[in-house]
Amino acid sequence: xSDLIVRNLSHQFDGYPVVRDVSLAVGPGEVVCxxxxxxxxxxxxxxxxxxxEKLQQGQVLIDGIVVADADRGLSLPPExxxxxxMFQDYAxxxxxxxxxxxxxxxxxxxxxxxxxxxxxxxxxxxTGYAGSFPHTLSxxxxxxxxxxxxxxxxxxxxxxxxxxxxxxxxRRAQVRQQTLEVLKNAGVATLMVTHDPxxxxxxxxxxxxxxxxxxxxxxxxxxxxxxxxxAFVAGFFGPINRLAGRVGNGTVETPLGTFSAExxxxxxxxxxxxxxEGLRLVASxxxxxxxxxxVISARPLxxxxxxxxxxxxxxxxxxxxxxxxxxxxxxxxxxxxSVSVNEGDVHLFEND
Amino acid sequence: MPTNIATPxxxxxxxxxxxxxxxxxxxLGTLALAxxxxxxxxxxxxxxxxxxxxxxxxxxxxxxxxxxRVTLTLMIGVGIGVTVIGxxxxxxxxxxxxxxxxxxNWAMLLPLAVPAYVLAFVVxxxxxxxxxxxxxxxxxxxxxxxxxxxxxxxxxxxxAIVVMTLVLYPxxxxxxxxxxxxxxxxxxxxxxxxxxxxxxxFFHVALPLARPAIVVGVTLALxxxxxxxxxxxxxxxxxxxxxxxxxxxxxxxxAGAAQLATVLLLFVLALIGAERWGRRGxxxxxxxxxYRELPSYRLRGGRAALAFMxxxxxxxxxxxxxxxxxxxxxxxxxxxxxxxxxxxxxVNSLTLSAASAAIAVAAGxxxxxxxxxxxxxxxxSVTRLASVGYAIPGAVLAIGIVFPLGLxxxxxxxxxxxxxxxxxxxxxxxxxxGLIYGYLARFLALSYGTMESSLGKITPxxxxxxxxxxxxxxxxxxxxxxxxxxxxxxxxxxxxFVDCMKELPLTLILRPxxxxxxxTFVYQYASDExxxxxALGALSIVGAGILPVIMLSVTVARSRPGRSExxxxxxx
Numbered sequence: 001x002s003d004l005i006v007r008n009l010s011h012q013f014d015g016y017p018v019v020r021d022v023s024l025a026v027g028p029g030e031v032v033c034x035x036x037x038x039x040x041x042x043x044x045x046x047x048x049x050x051x052x053e054k055l056q057q058g059q060v061l062i063d064g065i066v067v068a069d070a071d072r073g074l075s076l077p078p079e080x081x082x083x084x085x086m087f088q089d090y091a092x093x094x095x096x097x098x099x100x101x102x103x104x105x106x107x108x109x110x111x112x113x114x115x116x117x118x119x120x121x122x123x124x125x126x127t128g129y130a131g132s133f134p135h136t137l138s139x140x141x142x143x144x145x146x147x148x149x150x151x152x153x154x155x156x157x158x159x160x161x162x163x164x165x166x167x168x169x170x171r172r173a174q175v176r177q178q179t180l181e182v183l184k185n186a187g188v189a190t191l192m193v194t195h196d197p198x199x200x201x202x203x204x205x206x207x208x209x210x211x212x213x214x215x216x217x218x219x220x221x222x223x224x225x226x227x228x229x230x231a232f233v234a235g236f237f238g239p240i241n242r243l244a245g246r247v248g249n250g251t252v253e254t255p256l257g258t259f260s261a262e263x264x265x266x267x268x269x270x271x272x273x274x275x276x277e278g279l280r281l282v283a284s285x286x287x288x289x290x291x292x293x294x295v296i297s298a299r300p301l302x303x304x305x306x307x308x309x310x311x312x313x314x315x316x317x318x319x320x321x322x323x324x325x326x327x328x329x330x331x332x333x334x335x336x337x338s339v340s341v342n343e344g345d346v347h348l349f350e351n352d
Numbered sequence: 353m354p355t356n357i358a359t360p361x362x363x364x365x366x367x368x369x370x371x372x373x374x375x376x377x378x379x380l381g382t383l384a385l386a387x388x389x390x391x392x393x394x395x396x397x398x399x400x401x402x403x404x405x406x407x408x409x410x411x412x413x414x415x416x417x418x419x420x421r422v423t424l425t426l427m428i429g430v431g432i433g434v435t436v437i438g439x440x441x442x443x444x445x446x447x448x449x450x451x452x453x454x455x456x457n458w459a460m461l462l463p464l465a466v467p468a469y470v471l472a473f474v475v476x477x478x479x480x481x482x483x484x485x486x487x488x489x490x491x492x493x494x495x496x497x498x499x500x501x502x503x504x505x506x507x508x509x510x511x512a513i514v515v516m517t518l519v520l521y522p523x524x525x526x527x528x529x530x531x532x533x534x535x536x537x538x539x540x541x542x543x544x545x546x547x548x549x550x551x552x553x554f555f556h557v558a559l560p561l562a563r564p565a566i567v568v569g570v571t572l573a574l575x576x577x578x579x580x581x582x583x584x585x586x587x588x589x590x591x592x593x594x595x596x597x598x599x600x601x602x603x604x605x606x607a608g609a610a611q612l613a614t615v616l617l618l619f620v621l622a623l624i625g626a627e628r629w630g631r632r633g634x635x636x637x638x639x640x641x642x643y644r645e646l647p648s649y650r651l652r653g654g655r656a657a658l659a660f661m662x663x664x665x666x667x668x669x670x671x672x673x674x675x676x677x678x679x680x681x682x683x684x685x686x687x688x689x690x691x692x693x694x695x696x697x698x699v700n701s702l703t704l705s706a707a708s709a710a711i712a713v714a715a716g717x718x719x720x721x722x723x724x725x726x727x728x729x730x731x732x733s734v735t736r737l738a739s740v741g742y743a744i745p746g747a748v749l750a751i752g753i754v755f756p757l758g759l760x761x762x763x764x765x766x767x768x769x770x771x772x773x774x775x776x777x778x779x780x781x782x783x784x785x786g787l788i789y790g791y792l793a794r795f796l797a798l799s800y801g802t803m804e805s806s807l808g809k810i811t812p813x814x815x816x817x818x819x820x821x822x823x824x825x826x827x828x829x830x831x832x833x834x835x836x837x838x839x840x841x842x843x844x845x846x847x848x849f850v851d852c853m854k855e856l857p858l859t860l861i862l863r864p865x866x867x868x869x870x871x872t873f874v875y876q877y878a879s880d881e882x883x884x885x886x887a888l889g890a891l892s893i894v895g896a897g898i899l900p901v902i903m904l905s906v907t908v909a910r911s912r913p914g915r916s917e918x919x920x921x922x923x924x
Contacts, residue, residue: 052816078819079827085820091813095835104831105821153822 003028003189004049004157009058011044018044020213022058026157029187031180033200035224036210037236042193043161045210049191050085050159051078063156081157084150084188088162090142092134098145099130105153113152120148124178140171147179151186158183160192164199176202197237201225209233231349234273241279241321243272243311244351252348255291255311256321257341261348269351278345279323281307284336293339296320298330305329309337378825382722382731385715385796386738392752392793393744396617399610399755407608411599419595419612423619426512426584426591427574433517434573437666438524439566443554444663446532448649450656456663458905463670464522465897467854467871469582470890472515473878474674476586479506507587516577518670523576524569526904531565532558567630571623578619579745581857582875592616593857596747606751613748620743627743675894681887689888692877693868698892701869704784705852708791709799709845715792716799716844717837720807721829724815739797746794746857753790753862757781787862791852798851799844806840807833846900853896 004026011019019041026032034042047053049060051068055075060068062083068075078085084105092101099117106113121127124144134142143166150158163179164172180203183190194200200207201221209217209224209232217229228234235242245252247268252261254272256279264270284292293309305325310318323339331337444450445457479485486503495501504510559566584594592612600609651659682689719735741749757780768776780786810833818828834841856871863872870889877886 047816050816050820052819077824078816079822079824081820082822083820085816087813087817089811089813091811091817093814093817093832093836104818105823107822149817149821159820 003030003063004191005059005061006045006049007059007061009045009048009055009060011041011048011053011056013044018213019048022210022213022215024191024208024215024218026189026191028189029184030205031183031190031192031203033204033207034191034193034210035197035200035204035207035236036195038195040210041213042195042210046085046159046161046191046193050083051076051081052085082153082155083157083159084153084155085159086146086150086161086163088165090134090146090166092142092146092149094134097131097133098126098137101134101145102149102152104149107153117148117152120151120182123182124148139167140175143167143175144178147182151182151188154186155188158186158188158190160190162194163192164194165196172199179203197225209236211236226344228273228347231271231273231347234347234349239276239322241274241276243274243319245270245272255313255319256339257291259341259343259346259348264348264350270348271351273347273349274321274341275345276306276322276324277304278342279321279325280340280342281309281323281325281329281331281337282340283331284338291339292336293321295331295333295335295337297333300328300330303327307331307337309339311339376725376825378718378722379726379728379731382719382726383734385719386734389738389741389793389796391756392749392790393617393741394752395756396610396613396748396752399607399751400614402607407605408611411608411611415590415595415599416612416615418590419592420615422509422589423578423591423616425509426516426589427577427619429509429513430516430520430577431570431574433513434521434524435566435570437517437521438569438573439528439559439562441521441663441666442525442528442532443558444659446529447554447558448651448659450651450659452660452663456667459667459671460525460663461522461901461905462667462672462898463519464904465894465901466519466671466674467582467856467893467897468516468519468576468580469586469856469875469878470678470894471519471670471674472512472583472586473874473883473890474677475511475515476506477883478673478677479503509587509589512583512587512589515583516573516580518666520573520576521666521670523572524566527565527569527572528562531562564630564632568627571627571630574623575620575743578616578623579747579857581747581860586879592619593745593747596751597857600751606755609751610755613745613751616745616748620740620745620748624740624743675891678887678891678894681884682891685884686888688885692873692885694873694888697868697870697873697889700867701853701871701892704787704791704869705849708788708795708852709849711788712792712796712799712848713803713841713845715796716803717807717829717841719796719800720803721825721833723804724807724812725825735800739800741793742795742797744794746790746855747861749790749793750858750861753786753793754781757786757789782862782864784864784867787859787864790858790862791848791855794855794858795848795851798847802840802844802847803837806837810836843900843903846903850896850900853893 004024006022006024009019009022010017022041022045024032034045036042044053048055048068055068055070057070058068059066059070062081066072066074067081093104096104098121102117102120103109103113106117118127121130124147126141126144126148129137129141129145134145137145143163147160147163150160164176167175176199192200192203194203201224204221207217207219207221207224208215209229211232217224217233219227219229224233225237228237231242234240243254243256245254247261247264247266247270249266250260250262251258252264252270252272256274259272261268261270293311296308296310298305298307301324303326305328307323307325307329308320309323311321313319321339441456441460445453445460477483481498481503489495489501489503493501578591578593580591581593581597583589584591585597590598592615596609596612596616599605599612719738723731723735758778761776761778761781764779765776768774780789814832814836815828818832819825823831853869854871856875859869859872860875863869868876870893874886874889874893877883878890883890
């Protein structure tokens with residue numbers, strides 16, 4: 001039993017397709033993230049599912065009830081769908097106090113709802129602000145009020161549109177944690193839109209990676225990170241080194257080593273993608289039997305160091321390859337290091 | 353976990369009104385309102401195109417070219433006048449420091465409160481043979497009669513140009529001032545570091561940058577110019593507007609009047625085009641968002657005195673003198689005025705204007721919200737078309753209203769006679785309802801524009817938040833938008849209210865028999881050279897007109913470089 005189902009939804013703006021045949025399901029208490037670059041159609045999908053954009057093609061079910069079905073010409077207005085939506089800019093009503101904002105969607109303010117609001121305010125450290133106006137609150141406080149306002153009517157599905165993008169980096173971790181707790185407590189099916197892979201991995205039970213209007217991968221955070229479905233997904237989760245190669249005898253040979261490529265037919269051109277943390281560097285004076293590469297630069301990041309090495313390509317050009325090494329490892333530029341690759345961090349995709 | 357699409361679904365909820373294709377009440381209502389507002393324009397054109405007994409060729413042979421020539425002369429004269437005075441004083445006040453600048457900054461707007469016809473009456477009263485000026489001259493030089501000296505003809509095209517320039521230059525002043533303030537200091541400083549003096553900087557940098565704003569201001573002033581009836585009628589200047597009345601009421605040819613009105617519409621369309629062009633240009637002229645306190649050329653001695661006089665003269669002639677003359681008369685003659693049903697006229701004016709303002713604001717917000725909800729391009733262009741009413745001269749609208757109202761009344765009357773044997777007579781023609789309809793057709797654009805720009809400042813996610821929290825579009829408007837727009841609602845109501853108080857040509861034609869407002873009362877008495885006895889009425893109109901000027905002045909006085917200026921539409 002899923003609380004939010006989208007079937008075969010497509011959407012166009014002025015004839016230009018923005019969402020192409022997307023289907024998804026969010027179970028009760030589940031948090032699903034739509035992750036993708038800006039313009040990939042994720043926010044449009046969310047707005048159509050919420051009823052803020054008119055449905056053009058497909059079907060939306062909330063709590064097992066069809067709320068929109070293009071084939072039958074059916075579309076409930078957003079106010080009849082029993083949903084909550086939290087906007088990127090929070091959209092708190094500036095003329096209402098925090099408490100009035102939260103009560104805005106609650107039809108009859110029963111004792112039970114009032115108790116819920118009180119305890120929710122307390123949980124979000126907002127008890128003292130119930131009578132304040134939104135503009136007097138900090139960004140983080142506004143974000144929490146917006147979340148409570150969306151949850152207060154006890155929605156059957158909750159939509160979050162870039163819920164943390166307005167916060168500065170230092171506040172984000174804490175607010176994310178708090179938000180996740182509230183969502184899990186409420187047990188509501190949550191569909192969240194974000195362009196930040198780290199945020200998606202932290203929040204989501206499942207991540208749907210979107211590109212050009214399509215869902216290109218649907219999996220758990222671990223799956224999407226470690227088993228990306230294509231080069232786009234692999235690249236979207238952070239910096240990645242890209243080498244070209246050609247499959248021969250079930251392997252592909254690169255300047256950084258030879259990797260197993262049994263999935264591909266011999267002769268296929270493939271992209272070899274390696275995350276920076278998949279490279280191990282050792283200073284060259286230790287041994288000299290492995291390949292040695294010249295260090296271009298080395299910079300400390302705190303918990304890790306970023307080292308760029310120059311890797312000669314078969315065509316003679318040099319490629320700058322980035323490695324991320326735990327701790328402080330800062331070889332002098334111009335010195336030589338050996339590079340070995342953790343095979344589990346290598347992703348091969350057909351190059352087309 | 354793979355996406356589970358094949359979940360069993362519960363019974364479908366076929367909700368009433370859930371159809372996608374449903375046309376909602378907002379879209380329908382907005383289109384209906386726009387259509388009602390468009391009726392006068394359409395009917396003028398229809399009337400003009402309907403065959404008539406050689407009236408057109410007669411007009412061409414006799415008066416048409418005179419109307420064209422006089423109207424164009426008037427427009428050119430007023431256009432030059434308001435540009436020089438408006439842009440010049442705006443530059444002095446924003447860029448120079450001289451005694452009185454702080455007061456001129458907002459006071460330059462005051463003449464906007466004086467309707468042109470009121471200034472025309474005062475000017476004539478003072479300058480004619482028996483007026484105080486000629487009397488003083490005769491006493492001074494010992495002249496005995498008209499033959500002893502030369503004095504310019506008071507009731508003339510030249511006077512009309514001067515009078516309209518004096519009350520309409522604030523449109524240009526307001527917009528030019530805003531444009532000068534918005535200009536980046538850097539641009540002007542760059543010009544000065546490149547060796548251009550203040551004067552050359554003004555003509556080569558500041559003025560060209562402000563040109564779009566000045567164009568908008570001048571077109572607004574010219575729309576008022578072609579709309580004017582009171583002044584040109586009193587001065588016997590044969591403009592199109594005067595001609596429409598003449599052909600319609602004296603030659604008794606509605607078709608001829610409609611044809612003249614259609615030609616006048618071409619003038620107006622050109623003005624609207626110029627205005628749009630100016631507004632479009634305005635957007636591209638913000639080269640930087642950095643502002644600092646503007647550089648100021650500190651003027652001393654003779655230059656300061658010149659700047660002072662340059663600002664004082666238009667202000668004195670456009671506001672201080674007429675207000676003083678009227679106040680003086682009002683004090684001396686208020687008993688006569690009060691005995692002539694002054695309070696009745698005042699109550700008529702107030703209730704009529706208040707009712708029109710309320711309806712205009714309600715209709716304006718309905719249309720603006722309808723456009724916001726639908727977002728479609730069709731409804732957008734239809735409402736834009738409907739909001740040209742403000743540019744259409746009252747005389748043109750009046751013709752366009754009388755005709756369809758008559759058709760409507762006859763139709764209802766005929767239907768009632770055949771069905772019930774009861775004549776209904778004239779239901780709308782010559783009634784308050786017809787008059788309010790006329791006001792709406794002309795001033796709805798004011799309230800619509802104000803509502804539209806105010807709604808535009810509310811982020812659409814507010815609507816989304818309210819809708820997803822379970823409120824209908826109407827509930828959202830009431831609970832979210834109304835409280836946020838309260839200030840603009842008042843502004844719109846005030847603007848329409850004051851314009852209705854001042855409105856003369858529409859009122860003269862559409863009012864019920866024997867029904868007078870302050871404007872028609874003043875017009876009739878002043879036309880009969882009885883300005884003294886209607887001075888209190890004229891002063892009341894000016895007093896009401898000061899309200900929005902104060903409002904604008906407060907915004908102007910508070911505005912600093914970098915702060916947003918009042919929307920130009922507010923002043924329109």
